[in-house]
Amino acid sequence: MDFTLSEEQGLIIDTARKVGAAFGPDYWREKDATKSYPSECWQAICDAGLAGANLPEEHGGGGLGMVETALIIEELCAAGAGATLGQIFMLNPIFGGVAISKYGSERMKREWLPKLCSGEMSFCMALTEPGAGTNSLELETTARKDGNGWRVNGQKIWITGVPQAHKMLVVARTTPVKDAPKKTHGISLFMIDVEREGLTHTSIDKLGTNTLPSSQVFFDDVRVDGDELIGTEDEGWTQLLDVLNTERIVTTAALVGAGRLAIRLAVDFAKERTVFRKTPIGAYQAIQFPLAQGWAELEAARLLNLKAASLFDNGLAFGSESNAAKLIASQAASRVAEQAMQTMGGMGYSKEMHVERLWRDARLFRFAPISEEMILNYIATANLGLPRSY
Template sequence: MLIELSEDQQAIAENVRRTCSQFGDEYWSDCDTEKRFPTEFHRAMADNGWLGITMPEELGGAGLGVTEAAIMMHEVSASAGGYSAASALHLNLFGPHAVVVHGTDEQKERMLKPLIEGRDRACFGVTEPDAGLDTTSIKTFATKVDGGYSVTGRKIWTSSGQVANKILLLTRTTPKEECRKPTDGMTLFYTDLDKTQVEVRRIPKMGRNAVDSNATFIDDYFVPEEDRIGEEGQGFKYILHSLNPERILVGIEAVGLGRGALERAAKYAGERKVFGRLIGQNQGIQHPLAENWTYLESAYWMIMRAAYLYDAGKPCGAESNAGKFLGGRAAFDACTRAVMTHGGMGYSTEYQVERLFRESILLRIAPITEQLILSHIAERVLDLPKSY
């Protein structure tokens, strides 16, 4: 059993790292402070072909697997951009998967090529204020009308909605109480996000400010029938295709973020002198940083195992969720330790670790909480009764 990256995979990592290195601390600090989407970074990644790494070759993508996407996104989040850089890209990798699997040839050509080329930017309209992670309880409703549907509802935590011109939108087309199963009666659309008709209101938040999060208000919004993905009422099944890749990518982005913070902390510890000696000589500094390395390394290989299983068409739910859990924890701990290693300077913006720390807490919360991950593993792996 060989556990290492192939030459092609190493080349992906090196080339992504080279592109990301063009955007340093000052660029990302400005984006964070100004709450500005990293348009130049997004453009550079598109121009170098990275936005289509998992997309079909006939549409201009690379046709590679989630494993290669994970290698790419690890390098992105380990760069100066941290999780903001990753968030500017990763919907391209898992969000449109339902279109790849269930879209018509016409839809794939019309919807995916502009994403791959960076001409379109999409956001994800699934989560709702009163439903949270209970997706079956969403209330946004699409009513059939001539030529399409009239949609009314509310979405929350719609990332990049301020700059997106497309939205992957999950709605109900049959009320939950009228369905045989709670997962029935939901329909998926990929359509225009016309902000003259849909209100997208930015949510002030703690970190990752280069990529906006929003509350989205939709009232009698017309969506043409040709923007429906697959069959009416089957939308929940379609988004399931993207859930394990999402866990894998968010988990690996967390590891990259933690490794970037750890690198900064180790560098500072090797340069900073207090009481006539480098602080990195002190075991009180060394040991916590070494412990962070061990947790980040173990999370990395759990996630790569999950990616391998997914690409091989094998069950990977437990591994994907465990990898996201471990990555989020390891990133938060590494970013916290990076601030502590810098001491008072860790609280300043000069050394960047406070920015990474602010981003790291999100990876323990979204897109799924630690508690639901543990419930999933308890039920699916340990065969314990459902707890909620």
């Protein structure tokens, strides 16, 4: 097993580091304060050829894999963005890119993927519902047949990046549960315009990740054409899992980068801050040990995440690794951000020092895009062979 990065991967990391450095913590603090979408940063990422690293070369991508995508996200997030930048990768190379490149029509691939890679098009995904939450099989949004297409009705919640998106990956039930041979049958995926009659959305005020809006989305008899189906009608569940499990890889990479940034800010502070006998506080083990523990946990999550990404790139099962990596990373990044605040004392509570933003943003990923409890449920049943309780 070789952990050495190739020359190409090293160059990619260097490129991501340089792009990230151009949009450091001060940029993200301003975007957070004004709740502004980081369009300049995303365009720079696209211009550097990083947005479509995992997408096919013939459609404007880099022809690489999820390993390279994870490495890119780590560096960008560690440079100043924190965990929230990973969400833009979820929206575009994952919700848009993975869904289209694996299951979209040739027209979708030809027309949309190059625009995704260049930054001309943005995407979002409408999955979560108020009544279903994590249990996506209980979704109530329906798509009923209407000529050569469908009519979609229902409601979604906590949908990220809707106002900026051109296309929305919609998950809906095309066959009622009562008529399906099993619960996983009867779900379909559609890629539709966000600006469409009957589709409306309202914003949700929230604690963190303020650079990306979250919305409730309402579908009132929204017309979907036949050629907007992604994959196979009624068999969208297994296709959706490919999207969701790669989402875990992106999330973990962002959390690892955010944790690295929090540790760096805490270490820089601890080297300069002196108390009592003019000793830097970084010399005290009470400061050192929690940060060192966080580094170890983040490194473990990183390696497990890269394993998951490598398995995906080689067409092997990767769900256990991607979920476990996300579990460790979300806990570690939250603890490290809080420890960085503690290291700085009162100054850590100020917006000037950046870590309060990292703490607010990282907290989301303890329960999104999947909660710790559901990951543990998955590991208990899939890896330990224990009976299901739900």
